[in-house]
Amino acid sequence: MLNITMKINGKAVSGTVEGRTLLVEFLRNDLHLTGTHVGCDTSQCGACTIHVNGIAVKSCSMFAVEADGASIDTIEGQENTDGSLNKIQQAFQDHHGLQCGFCTPGMVMAAADLLQNTPTPTEAEIRNHLDGNICRCTGYHNIVKAIMAASGQDVSAIAAE
Amino acid sequence: MYNFDFVKPLNVADALVALASEEAQALGGGQTLIPTMKQRLASPEKLVSLSGISEMQGVDISGNIVTIGGATTHANVALAGAFEGLTGLAGGIGDPAVRNRGTIGGSLANNDPAACYPAAALATGATIVTNDREIDADDYFQGMFTTALEDVEIITAVRMPIPQVSNYQKFEQPASRFALVGVFVAKYADGVRVAVTGASENGVFRWSEAEGVLSTNFSADAILGMSVDSSEMISDLHGTKEYRANLVRVLTGRAVSSAS
Ligand SMILES: Cc1cc2nc3c(=O)[nH]c(=O)nc-3n(C[C@H](O)[C@H](O)[C@H](O)COP(=O)(O)OP(=O)(O)OC[C@H]3O[C@@H](n4cnc5c(N)ncnc54)[C@H](O)[C@@H]3O)c2cc1C
Numbered sequence: 001m002l003n004i005t006m007k008i009n010g011k012a013v014s015g016t017v018e019g020r021t022l023l024v025e026f027l028r029n030d031l032h033l034t035g036t037h038v039g040c041d042t043s044q045c046g047a048c049t050i051h052v053n054g055i056a057v058k059s060c061s062m063f064a065v066e067a068d069g070a071s072i073d074t075i076e077g078q079e080n081t082d083g084s085l086n087k088i089q090q091a092f093q094d095h096h097g098l099q100c101g102f103c104t105p106g107m108v109m110a111a112a113d114l115l116q117n118t119p120t121p122t123e124a125e126i127r128n129h130l131d132g133n134i135c136r137c138t139g140y141h142n143i144v145k146a147i148m149a150a151s152g153q154d155v156s157a158i159a160a161e
Numbered sequence: 162m163y164n165f166d167f168v169k170p171l172n173v174a175d176a177l178v179a180l181a182s183e184e185a186q187a188l189g190g191g192q193t194l195i196p197t198m199k200q201r202l203a204s205p206e207k208l209v210s211l212s213g214i215s216e217m218q219g220v221d222i223s224g225n226i227v228t229i230g231g232a233t234t235h236a237n238v239a240l241a242g243a244f245e246g247l248t249g250l251a252g253g254i255g256d257p258a259v260r261n262r263g264t265i266g267g268s269l270a271n272n273d274p275a276a277c278y279p280a281a282a283l284a285t286g287a288t289i290v291t292n293d294r295e296i297d298a299d300d301y302f303q304g305m306f307t308t309a310l311e312d313v314e315i316i317t318a319v320r321m322p323i324p325q326v327s328n329y330q331k332f333e334q335p336a337s338r339f340a341l342v343g344v345f346v347a348k349y350a351d352g353v354r355v356a357v358t359g360a361s362e363n364g365v366f367r368w369s370e371a372e373g374v375l376s377t378n379f380s381a382d383a384i385l386g387m388s389v390d391s392s393e394m395i396s397d398l399h400g401t402k403e404y405r406a407n408l409v410r411v412l413t414g415r416a417v418s419s420a421s
């Protein structure tokens with residue numbers, strides 16, 4: 001067994017894992033941070049997307065021990081300090097960017113990853129950045145619209161679908 | 162997945178010592194190896210992570226040569242912007258999260274027949290630098306999933322001569338996000354090199370007839386009328402041999418017209 005320490009959503013966390021423990025297993029099974037979802041476990045769907053040292057990573061495809069010493073952000077740390085939804089989450093709610101919600105934690109984390117480097121993305125940039133995030137419900141239209149809105153762009157001309 | 166011992170050395174020398182034991186394997190970004198281990202197609206007893214080795218990180222451009230550390234992620238290669246073809250290729254691998262983990266060394270060591278980097282390495286006549294030798298790209302690729310690497314050998318860097326103009330065209334297989342066929346065209350003062358991935362049963366290859374024609378006339382029209390032998394092409398549910406052979410011609414034309 002291996003001892004690991006990391007910062008998760010700003011809090012120091014330590015634990016003991018096997019080499020093969022995936023980062024998503026450590027988050028969900030050991031820390032009970034079940035907001036990060038597992039849709040495929042084969043790096044295809046992006047439901048498990050989190051940030052490791054500020055960049056998006058599929059937590060089903062990284063060993064927990066590789067994140068030793070890292071700073072991690074998950075969906076649980078996305079809300080504003082007063083507990084309200086942050087602007088990306090609020091935009092998903094306002095623009096119906098989710099239906100069942102299974103893909104949503106990964107979508108929000110992927111969107112946050114995009115907006116930190118590209119504050120005003122085009123529709124094409126958003127779609128390109130969501131290449132590794134699959135949604136079986138929404139048809140993506142309202143997810144793209146929500147991310148446009150979260151970036152402060154006017155979406156009133158985009159039809160609701 | 163079977164369990165394993167894990168070590169994370171801080172330099173190449175320590176990594177080689179760790180790799181010398183039976184059933185030890187290097188771990189790059191894990192974007193190929195972890196799925197393989199989940200399927201129990203690989204079951205190393207020890208994983209030697211290369212991600213803590215700072216001498217294997219980063220992109221250095223000096224003069225006409227770009228040197229990429231073997232543990233550099235696809236995202237960082239794309240960010241470095243060394244030359245058009247390479248930047249486009251690295252920025253088009255898989256998806257953003259895969260690019261944030263996957264490394265050039267892992268991709269070249271794996272030599273998946275549908276991977277993108279082998280095309281860049283072969284088309285630029287790259288040098289694959291390992292812990293104890295330098296291998297010419299022309300000698301390095303030896304067929305699907307087969308390379309000149311020895312059992313305990315780490316790709317520490319890849320050196321590519323920067324082309325005058327270049328472009329990579331990837332016809333994406335939308336489910337896997339790998340290349341159904343990919344063509345890398347690189348033009349140098351002394352001639353043009355064309356490398357094709359995804360198409361052949363023998364892995365990445367140079368389309369030498371097109372290289373000859375393009376070296377005297379660098380235009381898409383020059384190769385429009387050419388044909389590609391389909392006999393050793395991959396045939397699967399995504400495309401027949403003939404379909405892939407035609408894609409090689411079409412994508413080469415597009416790469417030439419888009420080269421910058
Ligand atoms: C959803 C998805 C989409 C993808 N799409 C594409 C694509 O479009 N194009 C593409 O080219 N690839 C694609 N890939 C593969 C990706 O690029 C991988 O990152 C790459 O093939 C392997 O690199 P890695 O660093 O993750 O290596 P690992 O998975 O860690 O290792 C792969 C192999 O290389 C060995 N190895 C690793 N590093 C070294 C080194 N420095 N020296 C010697 N041996 C080493 C390992 O022992 C192992 O055998 C995709 C992967 C996924 C999951």
Ligand code: FES
Binds near residue numbers: 040042046061
């Ligand atoms: S669960 Fe990680 S990509 Fe689907």
Ligand code: FES
Binds near residue numbers: 097101134136137138
């Ligand atoms: S909202 Fe159901 S999978 Fe996306």
